[in-house]
Amino acid sequence: MLRAIYDYIHPTMFITGSCEDLATRLAQKAPGIDRSYFLSGGSEANEAAIKLACQIQVERGNPTR
Ligand SMILES: Cc1ncc(COP(=O)(O)O)c(C=O)c1O
Structure with a gap:
């Protein structure tokens, strides 16, 4: 089920059911x-x-690349 676009919230601290649903669909x-x-x-x-x-x-040891 698609939900309204206002279910978006910046992902640095929170997640919503709509984002989880969309992520699942994209992964599929x-x-x-x-x-x-x-x-x-x-x-x-x-x-x-x-x-x-x-x-x-940086994680691979190439900090200047
Ligand atoms: C590939 C691409 N799409 C869309 C945009 C437009 O960005 P915005 O949605 O912030 O206006 C940009 C801007 O850098 C871009 O590089």
Whole structure:
């Protein structure tokens, strides 16, 4: 069941049933991808993706990459 868009809340501290439902549906449609991180727009999503990529390199021992 789809719920209203106002079920979105920033995921840093909280989660909603709608976000859990959507994450489950996305995981079913994209085998191998079992995590979702919902944000409020394209610019925020791109910023989060860049930060995640940088953090992965730090964790791998490549802090300048
Ligand atoms: C791929 C992409 N889609 C959409 C947007 C638009 O972002 P917003 O939803 O914050 O206006 C951006 C902005 O950086 C983007 O890079």
